[in-house]
Amino acid sequence: MTTTAAPPPALRPPRRKRRSRIDDRGWLFVAPFALVFALVFLAPLAYSVYLSLFRDQLIGGNAFVGFANYVTAFGDEKFWDGFGRVGIFLVVQVPIMLILALAAALAIDSARLHAAGFYRIVIFLPYAVPAVVAVLMWGYIYGDQFGLTRNLNDLLGGQVVQPFLPEWMLLSIGNIVTWQFVGYNMLIFYSSLKTIPGELYEAASIDGAGAWRTIFSIKIPAVRGAVVIATIFSIIGSFQLFNEPNILKPLAPNVISTFFTPNMYAYNLSFAGQQYNYAATIAIIMGVITAVIAYVVQLRGSRQEAR
Amino acid sequence: MTTATAPRTDTVAVTTSRGPRLARRSPTSSKKSLVLSIVMGLYLLYTLVPLFWLLINATKTQADLFTTFGLGPGNSFALFDNIVETLTYRDGIFVRWLGNTLLYVVVGAGGATLLATLAGYGLAKYNFRGRKAVFAVVLGAIAVPGTALAVPTFLLFSQLGLTNTPWAIIIPSLISPFGLYLIWVYATDAIPTELLEAARMDGAGEFRTFFTISIRLLTPGIVTVLLFAVVATWNNYFLPLIMLSDPQWYPLTVGLNQWNAQATGVAAQPIYNLVITGSVLSIIPIVAAFLVLQRFWQSGLSAGSVKQ
Numbered sequence: 250m251t252t253t254a255a256p257p258p259a260l261r262p263p264r265r266k267r268r269s270r271i272d273d274r275g276w277l278f279v280a281p282f283a284l285v286f287a288l289v290f291l292a293p294l295a296y297s298v299y300l301s302l303f304r305d306q307l308i309g310g311n312a313f314v315g316f317a318n319y320v321t322a323f324g325d326e327k328f329w330d331g332f333g334r335v336g337i338f339l340v341v342q343v344p345i346m347l348i349l350a351l352a353a354a355l356a357i358d359s360a361r362l363h364a365a366g367f368y369r370i371v372i373f374l375p376y377a378v379p380a381v382v383a384v385l386m387w388g389y390i391y392g393d394q395f396g397l398t399r400n401l402n403d404l405l406g407g408q409v410v411q412p413f414l415p416e417w418m419l420l421s422i423g424n425i426v427t428w429q430f431v432g433y434n435m436l437i438f439y440s441s442l443k444t445i446p447g448e449l450y451e452a453a454s455i456d457g458a459g460a461w462r463t464i465f466s467i468k469i470p471a472v473r474g475a476v477v478i479a480t481i482f483s484i485i486g487s488f489q490l491f492n493e494p495n496i497l498k499p500l501a502p503n504v505i506s507t508f509f510t511p512n513m514y515a516y517n518l519s520f521a522g523q524q525y526n527y528a529a530t531i532a533i534i535m536g537v538i539t540a541v542i543a544y545v546v547q548l549r550g551s552r553q554e555a556r
Numbered sequence: 557m558t559t560a561t562a563p564r565t566d567t568v569a570v571t572t573s574r575g576p577r578l579a580r581r582s583p584t585s586s587k588k589s590l591v592l593s594i595v596m597g598l599y600l601l602y603t604l605v606p607l608f609w610l611l612i613n614a615t616k617t618q619a620d621l622f623t624t625f626g627l628g629p630g631n632s633f634a635l636f637d638n639i640v641e642t643l644t645y646r647d648g649i650f651v652r653w654l655g656n657t658l659l660y661v662v663v664g665a666g667g668a669t670l671l672a673t674l675a676g677y678g679l680a681k682y683n684f685r686g687r688k689a690v691f692a693v694v695l696g697a698i699a700v701p702g703t704a705l706a707v708p709t710f711l712l713f714s715q716l717g718l719t720n721t722p723w724a725i726i727i728p729s730l731i732s733p734f735g736l737y738l739i740w741v742y743a744t745d746a747i748p749t750e751l752l753e754a755a756r757m758d759g760a761g762e763f764r765t766f767f768t769i770s771i772r773l774l775t776p777g778i779v780t781v782l783l784f785a786v787v788a789t790w791n792n793y794f795l796p797l798i799m800l801s802d803p804q805w806y807p808l809t810v811g812l813n814q815w816n817a818q819a820t821g822v823a824a825q826p827i828y829n830l831v832i833t834g835s836v837l838s839i840i841p842i843v844a845a846f847l848v849l850q851r852f853w854q855s856g857l858s859a860g861s862v863k864q
Contacts (some may be wrong), residue, residue, distance in 0.1 A: 271685060274684070275678040275682025278675060278766070279678040279684070282675035283675070285727065290731065293712055356596050361589040362589070379790065379839070380793055382839055386606055390609060394622060395622045496813055516798075532705075
């Protein structure tokens with residue numbers, strides 16, 4: 250079927266660059282997506298902006314307060330506490346995760362690995378594990394009741410490893426997130442590595458470039474675009490951090506506060522405190538900060554690429 | 557796609573098994589390295605040990621969990637007892653949750669794939685008015701964190717009377733900006749415009765052309781989008797947590813978390829063995845899907861990344 254429908258090459262005009270004719274029938278295909286998109290993306294977005302400009306007061310009910318909620322948020326220690334925490338998380342966890350992912354992708358791509366396909370699929374596997382299961386699993390492993398941590402401490406003698414201590418908590422969460430997402434990022438990098446044309450490798454080997462030289466001069470520059478994309482998604486993921494701390498909370502209730510991350514704060518404000526307006530404000534501030542940082546990363550990434 | 561300068565007719569013939577098939581590798585790099593294999597083997601252990609722990613502990617009774625070594629077998633092999641108990645606990649609520657998850661996955665992920673495929677194809681192959689605006693809005697939406705939307709979506713849906721119904725989970729699951737992007741990239745390269753024009757000249761309608769010709773050329777891309785949409789809905793936690801208060805509509809993720817939470821608090825009733833067994837049961841289908849379909853999604857993904 251694939252070949253019969255194509256017109257014979259001779260009849261075709263020589264590779265037109267692009268059809269410029271307006272064809273509004275495209276809307277037939279796009280409309281269903283656009284309608285649902287408007288309902289679940291644009292409407293809530295507009296609604297949250299609207300909410301953030303109002304306040305539910307004891308006297309006077311729902312009243313327009315302008316940017317008062319934003320002013321409150323900027324002076325809110327709980328918000329900044331959570332923000333600082335995801336900031337630290339971002340700066341430490343994201344580079345570690347992406348470097349591990351890149352290293353794994355390069356190793357699998359290097360053709361020096363036995364059973365590379367097996368490594369690829371196994372390292373990717375955790376991505377398919379639901380976050381809830383991943384966190385519960387690691388949470389139990391961390392626990393001192395029946396987890397591996399207890400076994401390890403028995404072995405070492407004493408309480409050496411205590412993942413649920415306040416100073417260890419962020420590290421424990423970082424480990425879970427790393428475990429879940431290295432494989433996914435590895436796959437993005439690996440797919441990108443696969444697109445490097447063979448001639449480049451031939452040229453490099455004629456020039457006498459070794460394996461390391463090839464990695465730093467050809468492979469890493471080639472995956473820069475993929476790295477930028479992965480970085481942006483990781484930044485978004487870090488700022489949204491919610492599942493891991495929220496699911497760990499019953500296992501370590503005294504360490505994880507209701508405002509451990511901004512997202513948890515917004516969640517608890519709305520569903521425990523009924524402060525919908527303020528929760529929407531927090532969410533919008535986080536959204537704007539995330540979008541700005543993602544945009545800057547993308548700009549920097551593409552500028553370096555152009556150089 | 558900069559390298560694919562082969563004539564279009566060749567591309568048509570091979571599109572169904574796409575993915576870059578480029579000659580590659582320097583001849584020097586074919587020697588296997590033992591050191592590298594060992595280092596990567598360590599990472600493999602890091603990946604697998606927790607899953608192994610989960611699997612081993614699904615075979616233990618709750619008492620054995622506390623008294624036997626984490627990575628070793630328990631005093632008795634209780635896997636089948638655990639499975640039966642998981643499936644029958646509280647009148648089989650776990651089975652109900654599994655059914656809910658399947659419902660959300662089939663309708664949500666299936667619908668998301670259909671919408672993304674149609675829209676991505678429309679964006680790639682039709683030069684309609686407003687096309688650039690659609691694309692810009694959707695790309696912009698990817699940068700907006702779900703956080704900013706979760707609470708307002710809940711409020712909006714509660715005013716529409718949709719919360720605590722399956723629709724509250726299904727409707728938001730129908731949108732996959734990533735899927736749209738992938739199909740857009742994929743369709744641009746996989747479907748020659750000439751082919752569509754030929755079909756039009758033969759008098760085929762736009763939808764007929766799409767369902768008889770285009771959809772076949774898009775198959776690897778569609779499978780990829782479907783698989784990732786399935787994972788996203790199967791693993792969805794935040795959205796159902798917000799939208800649902802009636803356990804009858806919980807998906808597995810929220811249900812398992814509730815089982816875990818009942819181990820603490822005033823009337824604590826720990827059922828760790830059931831949480832662990834339930835976790836294993838909820839992983840199996842999704843992992844199986846990835847393994848079975850890996851040929852498809854790996855080629856679909858590589859096509860998507862070419863564009864980057």
